[in-house]
Amino acid sequence: MDGKRQKLLDENNNLLPREHLVVDNNDMSRPKPRVINHDVDSILVNWIDIDMYAAAQPLSTNPKKGEIVPGSTLGPVPVIRFFGVSHEGCSVAVHVHGFTPYFYCDPPSSDFDESHLAAFRENLESRLAQAKRGAENAAIRVHVLSVQLCKRQSVFGFSANVRTNMIQIFIASPSLVATARGILERGFKPSPSHSELTLQTYESNVPFVLRYMVDHHIVGCNWIELKPGTYCQRMLKTQETRCQLEFDVVYDQVVSHPPQGQFSRVGKLRIFSFDIEFVVFLIFFLTTTRCMGRKGHFPDPKFDSVIQIANFIYTHGEDLSTCKKIVFVLGGCSPIVNAKVVSFNTESELLLAWSDLMRVSDPDVLTGYNIQNFDMPYLMNRAKELKIDMRFENLGRIVNQRAKMKNSTFSSSAFGTRDSVDTQIDGNFNIYPMLNRQLMSLQRSRYA
Numbered sequence: 001m002d003g004k005r006q007k008l009l010d011e012n013n014n015l016l017p018r019e020h021l022v023v024d025n026n027d028m029s030r031p032k033p034r035v036i037n038h039d040v041d042s043i044l045v046n047w048i049d050i051d052m053y054a055a056a057q058p059l060s061t062n063p064k065k066g067e068i069v070p071g072s073t074l075g076p077v078p079v080i081r082f083f084g085v086s087h088e089g090c091s092v093a094v095h096v097h098g099f100t101p102y103f104y105c106d107p108p109s110s111d112f113d114e115s116h117l118a119a120f121r122e123n124l125e126s127r128l129a130q131a132k133r134g135a136e137n138a139a140i141r142v143h144v145l146s147v148q149l150c151k152r153q154s155v156f157g158f159s160a161n162v163r164t165n166m167i168q169i170f171i172a173s174p175s176l177v178a179t180a181r182g183i184l185e186r187g188f189k190p191s192p193s194h195s196e197l198t199l200q201t202y203e204s205n206v207p208f209v210l211r212y213m214v215d216h217h218i219v220g221c222n223w224i225e226l227k228p229g230t231y232c233q234r235m236l237k238t239q240e241t242r243c244q245l246e247f248d249v250v251y252d253q254v255v256s257h258p259p260q261g262q263f264s265r266v267g268k269l270r271i272f273s274f275d276i277e278f279v280v281f282l283i284f285f286l287t288t289t290r291c292m293g294r295k296g297h298f299p300d301p302k303f304d305s306v307i308q309i310a311n312f313i314y315t316h317g318e319d320l321s322t323c324k325k326i327v328f329v330l331g332g333c334s335p336i337v338n339a340k341v342v343s344f345n346t347e348s349e350l351l352l353a354w355s356d357l358m359r360v361s362d363p364d365v366l367t368g369y370n371i372q373n374f375d376m377p378y379l380m381n382r383a384k385e386l387k388i389d390m391r392f393e394n395l396g397r398i399v400n401q402r403a404k405m406k407n408s409t410f411s412s413s414a415f416g417t418r419d420s421v422d423t424q425i426d427g428n429f430n431i432y433p434m435l436n437r438q439l440m441s442l443q444r445s446r447y448a
Contacts, residue, residue: 030270030362033090033244036233038063043226043247045092046267047084048364049427052174052209054136055079059097062250063232069250070098072172074141080212080251082224083243083397083427084364089268089315091243091362093397093427094226099212099251100145101174103181103204104152104166108190108197112165114149119191120167121147127183128176137173144180145170154202166202174208181205218256223263225255241397241427242359269316272363274309274375301381305330305347309354310339313361324361328354348386351379355392362397366428376423377405397427 036043057075062068071077080096108116121144128143147170151163171177181204189196206214218224230253234246257263307330314323325339328350332343344350368375380403383392393402404424 029360030091030244031089033086034088036245038229038232040228042228043092043094043231043245044087045082045084045094045224045226046221046269047082047094047224048221048269049083050080050209050213051426052078052080054173055097059248059250063248064230064250064253067250070252071100072142072145076136076139076173078174078208080209083241084224085267085269086245087267089270090245091270091364091397093239093241093243093246094224094231094254095240095246095248096212096251096254097248100170100172101177101208101211102168102170103177103206104150104168104202105184105199105204107149107165107167108194108199112149112167112190116191116193117147117149117167123189123191124169124180124183127188128171128180131179131183132176133179134175137175140172140176143172143176145172152202177204177208212251216251216254216256217258218254219259222259223257223267225257227253227255240399242362242399243397243427244362266316268318269364270362271314271316271365271367272358272361273312273366273368274371299378301378302385306351306379306382307331307347308333309350310336311354311357313363326357328357347382348388351383351386351392352388354379355395358395363428366425372423373420376403376425377421380405380423396425401426 054076055078058072058077059069077097078099078101080099082092082094082096084092084094086092108120124147125142125144132138132140132143148168149165150168152166153159153161153163169180171180181201184199184201187196187198190199203211212218226247226249231247231249234240234248239246308328310325310327312323312325314320325336327333327336327339327341329341329343330347330350331345333341335341342353344353380389380393383389390402394400395403403426406422406424408420408422
């Protein structure tokens with residue numbers, strides 16, 4: 001890798017100056033991406049995380065020559081984003097453009113036809129412009145992109161497979177769908193010839209990302225493909241993520257492969273775990289966090305220092321002997337067999353080095369026992385106490401996007417009430433919550 005590209009990568013990754021790195025970047029790096037020919041090469045991605053964001057402007061040109069970019073021509077516009085790995089094991093981000101949120105409602109009357117659509121759209125547009133809230137919607141100039149009549153079948157009641165007229169409404173932003181639904185269901189005057197009515201809506205509570213997955217037969221963590229001539233690759237200096245490869249594509253050009261045959265395999269995912277309490281043979285590597293506790297007290301990040309973080313990093317499909325074993329310790333410790341021990345004079349240096357390790361290793365999967373509720377919140381709160389949180393929390397794959405925590409409560413008659421902490425690190429898949437839900441299901445059915 002040439003020096004200029006390496007410098008750009010380091011700046012993207014928000015790393016310490018290279019002379020201060022305690023882990024060799026080359027030792028931790030993924031396979032070097034191949035040179036990609038947009039007109040010849042297909043891009044296969046085993047995706048592991050998906051989200052959406054608002055882009056200030058729509059994609060300027062469709063990468064597929066001769067076709068326009070669908071969706072709104074005015075910003076901001078919603079963009080769906082996949083994170084995953086390529087067939088070779090390189091980290092990939094795919095920005096999917098042009099997909100528009102929509103839902104359905106009943107027509108106001110049996111004689112409602114296409115001649116009434118323009119008035120319907122104008123009235124809903126006016127009501128939405130007045131009712132919208134939030135800074136993310138302030139810049140939207142056209143709220144209702146289009147309305148059209150279509151034939152659909154309601155799931156309410158028995159209709160013997162009879163399809164009836166419904167109105168399909170395309171909205172500029174996912175956050176405006178709930179507002180539009182409220183307007184229609186609380187009372188709306190569709191046109192001058194109609195009185196104010198309440199209209200039943202359908203599929204107005206389907207999340208935007210899920211809507212795209214359902215419409216295009218994308219299932220969890222399957223393989224998607226970008227065919228030659230349908231995508232464009234971002235230059236490193238224009239990337240918004242820390243992934244090795246980043247692409248733009250229009251939504252209808254993403255090919256979803258069912259998890260069958262050659263596409264039933266799991267990609268070369270890089271896995272990172274940091275919980276000593278997890279059963280080691282159920283995971284590929286282990287990381288432990290130890291705290292210097294006060295006698296008789298549960299560790300508290302306001303007072304108790306982190307004195308050790310031991311890291312094992314593994315790529316799925318490779319021999320276990322290739323996993324990386326790195327132990328960060330405060331002050332020093334005895335040698336550990338088959339592990340690299342790195343000592344630090346201060347806790348701040350230790351935590352910042354671990355944050356660098358997260359970015360350099362670029363993991364796809366985070367795992368470990370209770371890492372979401374304890375380990376990660378503890379480390380993040382400890383960084384705040386040391387006033388290094390601005391740098392420490394750049395753990396995910398989106399440049400300058402800090403990790404976030406929020407308290408949440410789960411309540412059900414089967415399991416009671418559980419308080420937990422949701423820790424969001426963008427672009428990575430945290431496996432612990434999924435395993436925890438599976439365990440809860442097993443507990444519920446233990447008498448079956």
